[in-house]
Amino acid sequence: MNISLNLIAFYTIVRKEVLRVIRIWIQTIVPPAITMTLYFVIFGNLIGTRIGVMGGYSYMQFIAPGIIMMSVITNSYGNVVSSFFGAKYGGHIDEMLISPMSNATIILGHIAGGVLRGLMVGGMVTIIALSFTNLELKFPLITFSMVLLSSIVFALAGFINALFAKKFDDIAIIPTFVITPLTYLGGVFYSINLLPEFWQSASKFNPILYMVNAFRYGILGTSDIQINYAYIVVITFVIILFSLSLILLNRGIGIRD
Amino acid sequence: MSALKIKNLTKTYANGFQALKGIDLDVDIGGFYSLLGPNGAGKTTAIGAVCSLVEITSGSIEIFNHDITVNSEAAKKHLGVVPQEVNFNTFDTPLNILVNQAGFYGIRRNIAMQRAKKYLGELKLWEKKDDIARSLSGGMKRRLMIARALMHEPQLLILDEPTAGVDIEIRRSMWQFLNDLNNDGTTIILTTHYLEEAENLCRNVAIIDDGLIIEDTLMSDLLRQLKQETFVLNIEEKSMKDLNLAGYNFIVRDEKTLEVVVDSEHGINELFDLLNSQNIKVVSLRNKSNRLEELFMKLIDAKNFDKKVTS
Numbered sequence: 001m002n003i004s005l006n007l008i009a010f011y012t013i014v015r016k017e018v019l020r021v022i023r024i025w026i027q028t029i030v031p032p033a034i035t036m037t038l039y040f041v042i043f044g045n046l047i048g049t050r051i052g053v054m055g056g057y058s059y060m061q062f063i064a065p066g067i068i069m070m071s072v073i074t075n076s077y078g079n080v081v082s083s084f085f086g087a088k089y090g091g092h093i094d095e096m097l098i099s100p101m102s103n104a105t106i107i108l109g110h111i112a113g114g115v116l117r118g119l120m121v122g123g124m125v126t127i128i129a130l131s132f133t134n135l136e137l138k139f140p141l142i143t144f145s146m147v148l149l150s151s152i153v154f155a156l157a158g159f160i161n162a163l164f165a166k167k168f169d170d171i172a173i174i175p176t177f178v179i180t181p182l183t184y185l186g187g188v189f190y191s192i193n194l195l196p197e198f199w200q201s202a203s204k205f206n207p208i209l210y211m212v213n214a215f216r217y218g219i220l221g222t223s224d225i226q227i228n229y230a231y232i233v234v235i236t237f238v239i240i241l242f243s244l245s246l247i248l249l250n251r252g253i254g255i256r257d
Numbered sequence: 258m259s260a261l262k263i264k265n266l267t268k269t270y271a272n273g274f275q276a277l278k279g280i281d282l283d284v285d286i287g288g289f290y291s292l293l294g295p296n297g298a299g300k301t302t303a304i305g306a307v308c309s310l311v312e313i314t315s316g317s318i319e320i321f322n323h324d325i326t327v328n329s330e331a332a333k334k335h336l337g338v339v340p341q342e343v344n345f346n347t348f349d350t351p352l353n354i355l356v357n358q359a360g361f362y363g364i365r366r367n368i369a370m371q372r373a374k375k376y377l378g379e380l381k382l383w384e385k386k387d388d389i390a391r392s393l394s395g396g397m398k399r400r401l402m403i404a405r406a407l408m409h410e411p412q413l414l415i416l417d418e419p420t421a422g423v424d425i426e427i428r429r430s431m432w433q434f435l436n437d438l439n440n441d442g443t444t445i446i447l448t449t450h451y452l453e454e455a456e457n458l459c460r461n462v463a464i465i466d467d468g469l470i471i472e473d474t475l476m477s478d479l480l481r482q483l484k485q486e487t488f489v490l491n492i493e494e495k496s497m498k499d500l501n502l503a504g505y506n507f508i509v510r511d512e513k514t515l516e517v518v519v520d521s522e523h524g525i526n527e528l529f530d531l532l533n534s535q536n537i538k539v540v541s542l543r544n545k546s547n548r549l550e551e552l553f554m555k556l557i558d559a560k561n562f563d564k565k566v567t568s
Contacts, residue, residue: 002330005363012360016353091344095405098308099361100333257270257302257311 002100009101010109017083017113021120028079028117029124032071036125039067040132043189055191055222064129065216066188071125072147073154073211076118077179080110080158081171088162093255103249107159107242114155115148122147135219142227143218149234150211154179156241163245163254182208192224207233258322260286260335260413260444261307266316268302268468276302278468279316284461286321286412289439290446291455291476294465295557300448301341303465304417308338320413334362337411339402341418341448347391351382351401354390355408362409369408376404380434396427403431407438414438415446420454432458452549456480462549466557479552487545488525490515493538502531516545 021028040060048059055062087093096106129135137143157174165171186208192200203209204225214230217223223230248254261284268277276299284290294300305311307318309325318325323332345354352373359369377383380400385393393401399419406414416435420428428451435458439445449455455462455476462479464472472479489510497509505528506518519525532539 002363005330008363008365009361012357015360016357019353087346090346091340091342092346094308094310094338094340094344095358096361097310098333098336098338099358100330100363101361102330252312256309257305 006101006105009099010105010112013096013106013109014112014116017079017110018116020083021079021113021117028075029121032075032121033124033128036067036071037128039063040129044132055220057220057222058133060133061135061220062191062216063189064133064135065219066186066212068122068125068129069147069150069212069215070183070188072118072122072151073183073208074175074179075121076114076151077154077158077161077175079117080114080155081162081165081175083113084110084159084162085165085168085171088165088255089168097255104246107156107245107249110159111152111155114158115151118151118155119147122151137219138221139218141218143215146211146214146218146230146234149231149238150215153207153211153234153237153241156238156245159245160241160248163248165254182206185209187212187224207237210234258286259319260284260288260321261446262317262319263303263307264317266303266306266318267314268299268306268311269314276468277306277314280465280468280470282463282470282473284413284444284446286444287439287442288444288461289435289459290444290461290463291459292446292448292463292465293452293455293553294448298465299468300465301417304338304340304415304446304448307415308336309333334409335412337406337409337414339399339406339414339416339419341421343398343402345390345398345401345405347389349390350387351377351390351393351404352386354401355405358405359408364409372408372410373404376407380404381430396423399423400427400431403434411443413444413446417448418450419447420449420451428454452553456549464553464556472556476549480549482552485518485520486551487516487518488528488542489545490517490532490542491540492532493540495537499535500537501535502528505531 043063044060048063051059053059084093087096126135161171161174185203186206187203192203192209195203210225210230210233213223213225214227214234217227261282263280263282266277266280267275269275280299280303292300292303302311306313307320307325309329313326320332321335323329323335325332349357355373355376356366356369359372360366364372373386374383377386380403382397382400382404385397390398390401399421403416403419406416420431423431432454435445435447447455447459459476462472462474462476463470492513492515494512497512497515500507500509502517504523508516510516517528519528529539
């Protein structure tokens with residue numbers, strides 16, 4: 001494999017993706033900013049003041065990391081699924097498929113694009129959060145590595161969704177029926193210690209719980225789960241989803257006749 | 258070495274439809290090939306297979322000696338494709354489309370910018386470089402796809418109906434551009450429904466029908482197979498009452514127009530001699546229909562007849 005060729009191709013995809021996010025900022029940046037601001041106002045300010053302390057922190061502080069993580073994962077997923085499916089639908093996916101760049105480069109380029117959008121939106125939501133509450137960064141390395149890995153997991157999931165999608169409805173099904181429920185049940189708004197024992201155990205099958213808690217641990221230093229488990233879960237997902245993406249792309253699933 | 262070598266290529270789709278039934282094609286370096294066939298004959302599938310957009314069922318494809326499944330990176334570097342349907346991002350600008358395409362081939366941005374300027378200029382699109390691509394006319398979109406296919410300066414260029422739906426002026430300028438490109442050494446394979454286009458541009462012709470190549474030869478040799486041609490002659494006004502063209506089938510359309518079927522035995526010079534002897538002056542003449550079109554129809558009809566007889 002020609003490394004120089006693939007590096008330039010990778011840079012080209014990433015640049016294209018970032019410019020796309022910026023070009024349609026009204027669809028990509030503004031909606032999460034408004035939604036997350038509403039979360040902070042309603043759950044943090046109005047309801048949160050009545051809830052009091054959770055995990056040793058004010059409710060606003062407790063939910064802020066989860067809301068930031070929620071915005072990162074939904075935007076990483078959304079960017080890749082819409083961009084790659086759009087390219088499939090418009091036919092310009094062929095521009096990449098007929099080129100000599102490797103399939104791994106196609107995946108990595110789109111994943112990087114999704115991660116960058118996730119981080120852009122996550123950064124903006126963090127700024128919004130800071131206007132509502134104080135957040136200290138207890139463990140920066142854990143915070144950044146976990147947000148990055150989680151973003152990669154969801155960007156890869158978005159890529160796989162786009163490969164299988166045949167129509168625009170198909171790219172909305174997984175976010176609506178899988179990601180949103182898992183996110184809300186993943187400890188963004190509550191500690192799982194509040195749940196009955198059965199539901200605590202059931203929650204541990206939800207990968208988003210590990211992402212949110214590890215990220216919260218990086219910022220606040222509090223978590224419902226062990227951080228090393230979170231890394232094992234998230235890294236396992238990265239490996240499995242990347243391998244699956246590569247196998248599917250090599251086999252031409254959803255993109256070749 | 259060939260620019261493109263296809264051996265016993267078959268393609269059966271998941272629904273069981275066999276689009277290619279074992280085609281062989283050998284395209285010489287520097288050649289200008291036309292791949293003709295009726296709709297649904299397998300032309301686009303064959304092109305898709307060469308571009309690796311269609312998974313082949315069996316057979317092999319080599320581009321400049323590189324097998325597309327074994328050494329796809331090297332094979333793809335040599336290949337440029339202009340598809341039948343517009344397939345660029347219509348929300349992007351022509352300049353971005355070209356520079357990105359070059360990037361996918363590992364071409365540095367500064368070089369890509371120079372090439373984009375060159376090809377957008379040559380294809381008369383430079384003024385539109387920053388417009389949104391969806392606002393371009395049909396002809397401009399076609400030219401943009403040609404420019405895009407040339408960004409990595411491929412040695413083999415495949416064009417799938419590049420002039421479909423464009424006006425004659427643009428079509429002719431595209432012919433000139435493709436001719437120049439071929440003269441500069443690029444091997445070109447062209448599919449088209451305008452047989453006049455194939456006859457004017459291409460030195461070789463392959464005809465594909467029902468997933469099989471039924472003819473693969475030099476254009477001149479193929480045209481020589483045509484035993485009869487019908488010419489339309491414009492003549493100086495004269496009464497045709499006593500016209501005698503013994504040995505020729507002819508129809509007098511009006512006092513100025515004559516239609517004559519000329520076979521290869523008699524030839525057109527004999528016809529002119531005969532007309533001269535009767536003091537009839539020919540002002541101009543043209544083929545009633547495109548010669549390649551006549552041959553094409555004969556070959557396809559013969560194939561369909563064989564099929565009926567066999568079944």
